[in-house]
């Protein structure tokens with residue numbers, strides 16, 4: 121098909137299994153909700169060690185002798201609690217609000233911003249009071265109507281990776297299906313979308329997959345689904361009628377980036393079923409880091425090849441007075457222009473929502 125897809129040796133990839141935590145903590149109040157009771161049954165059926173905790177905010181006795189061991193164990197620990205704060209944070213530029221259903225993730229992406237934003241709580245935490253959360257969403261929709269209000273469900277976790285435990289995305293999707301002025305969106309690096317395929321969604325939920333060049337996925341995204349799995353899942357959700365999107369993030373400058381990103385777009389075109397591309401969006405996010413993130417990443421992934429050389433970056437001030445490091449303007453422009461051209465070469469009718 122002359123798409124410029126690089127020939128590569130055949131790899132045998134083991135399927136990425138759904139997440140089963142090594143340890144689960146429960147807030148007693150979580151058992152006052154049907155979702156909490158269901159998760160408890162699941163934990164018992166799977167014989168997962170269980171502890172009770174007074175607060176999902178204070179898990180202090182995670183197993184492990186060193187900070188690194190504790191961190192790794194936290195990533196395999198599930199905490200089940202009740203969301204008390206029902207005010208939503210803003211979620212620019214992809215949506216108006218972040219809808220809080222979970223925090224933390226079992227993935228080990230070196231660059232993940234949750235490493236700093238979640239601070240001492242890297243465990244996977246899920247909330248069981250979905251009805252309260254949806255009641256808040258409804259209030260936000262009512263306040264803004266007739267403008268559309270978009271909710272992002274993946275600001276603080278990867279909710280697809282834990283959907284088999286919570287079913288929360290299914291609740292959100294079916295709720296939003298009936299909301300004339302509400303929309304849901306989320307992004308994932310996991311392929312476990314089967315429970316979502318038969319739901320009523322009315323086209324009100326956009327599912328995006330996070331993709332990247334082969335080099336970036338292999339070097340920096342351990343414990344997530346393979347590229348091939350993500351693309352197969354993208355085809356499935358598009359067949360199920362969901363609006364589909366891709367987030368290319370973080371876009372990383374490395375030796376061979378042009379070839380890597382050209383190959384990514386060529387492979388996407390080759391692999392995606394044609395009918396999956398009719399309403400396609402792309403979001404482009406360059407790699408950025410803060411000084412705090414750099415030091416946390418260097419402790420947790422000491423052998424990482426992630427380049428975080430402040431001398432080679434441009435300082436950018438954030439909305440809350442904190443600074444982060446992005447690529448200098450010239451590099452940003454080169455990345456943006458090159459990737460934009462490749463997107464339109466392979467998907468002429470796609471929309472690029474933003475580059476940031």
Ligand code: SF4
Pocket residue numbers: 224225226227228229232233234276277278309344
């Ligand atoms: S999959 Fe997403 S949320 Fe999970 S570690 Fe990777 S970047 Fe972070």
